[in-house]
Amino acid sequence: MSAQVKLESDGVRLAFYNERMKRRLLVLDGIDLTVFTGELVAIVGPSGCGKSTFLSAVDGLVKTDAGSIKVDGHAVTAPGPDRAVVFQQDSLFPWYTVMRNVTYGLELQRRLSKAEIAERGATLIELVGLTGFAEHYPHELSGGMRQRVNIARALAPDPELLLLDEPFAALDAQTREFMQSELLNILARAKKTALFITHQIDEAVFLADRVAVFSARPARVKEIVTVDLPSQRGLDVKLNQRFRELHDYLWRSIQEEAVRTPIAIGAS
């Protein structure tokens, strides 16, 4: 299998106007990153360094100032059906049922008929293991269930690239571990490429084929670590010697950056 490029980020620069400092603040300082088809690449880095900003740029929600982002060779200028984001907890629309949340993207596209949309919704709800909860409202679900809906919602328009921004950060440790292996199952079945932001190093090592370490703001890709663990992973891989080595290596790498992070400036 020759590796096909799914996402190509080339020298992406981006600055935000900072209200407090009354000037533009460089957040992304030339991000170079390539993600191959079928890969899961995790991004780790000190908080506030620009991880979410980069994800938003890839999704097309914020404009870059320089550089280029290409998905399947097409330059990203706005959100499109080839990309979808799994946002943090509580980004589900509280006024819609699970079913309507999941089919949200499809309803907007008006590409499929009502019946086809309902069918696809049911399939996805089953894929994420929520059969029987289609007519529930988000507040009736646990945190883990809500993030399943969130994943299903992102998968519904059948995107090429799935963007996940700390989707399990708000879950308790046990649920989080369970959702991690569930995510691997779901991604394997749906055959998706994914870019996954996390501040949990063990989550990054467990999920990813490669881990990109972002530097302190303004962010660059400091290094990319290939996770040479078996690609079929169960949770017990976390007990693996190699897992610990990778974990500790990444921990030091991020720590080096974290101490360089300017503390006082703009919380994310």
Added chain:
Amino acid sequence: MAVIQIDKIAVTEADNAPPHQSLWQRNENFLLGLFSVTGFLLFWEFSVLSGWANPLFISSPSRIFNAAYEMFADGSIYPDLLVSAQEFALGYGLAVIVGIPMGILMGWYTRLNALLDPFVNALYATPRIALMPLIIIWFGVDLSAKIAIIFLATVFPIIVNTMTGVRTMERDFVKVARSFGASDGQLFLTVALPSSVPNLLTGLRLGLGHALVGIVVGEMYGASAGIGFMMQTAGATFQTDKVMVGIIIIAAAGMALTGVLRMIESRFDVWRPDHHV
């Protein structure tokens, strides 16, 4: 470990089991309310019966009941009820038809908001009753004047609350919608509108109260029929019983209509768990 688990479950189940409650415990709030109201009515009735209070000033429950019975039996109340109901329906209905779209537009278009905000704010802050003389100059004293005052009383709370609802939609939801490729129109229908519903309903409920005030006050100026007019004339001739009947009718209408709105609101509680309190 396992034993502890079982213990926990046992405790939880005991907590959830319906505790043995007497009739009194289960309906405590209702019964307390019933008790205080009955007590109040009895005290009122007896203070008049015993000659301690003058019924000319405070009437009494039995007198009010008799007056109401008579007014309904001889049908003299119906024209007044009809006129007031008509004024209310037209004034409030118009305010809803105008106020909701206005509030939505002002919440959605920042420029329109900047243009209209001074007027809306000034009029919202002004007691609308102060406009009554102007309204009489413009509309005379017939039905249109009453509709105008009820409309003015009602439309601003509806506009302001709807506008707030649209403006305060959560940025996160906007991001989600945009990420899924929502157009402005779709963003409006799927995010702005649903997230403004709670505020919108609050606006309708506040407007209701203002509308009832509008009826009573509007009919105090050169009306020829209506509940407010009936109270006004009854009051001028010291028919306190009739005035009381009018007050009760207005209060009952307010409670009934608020109840209807609450029922509509509770339909939205399905996704607003924090409003159940």
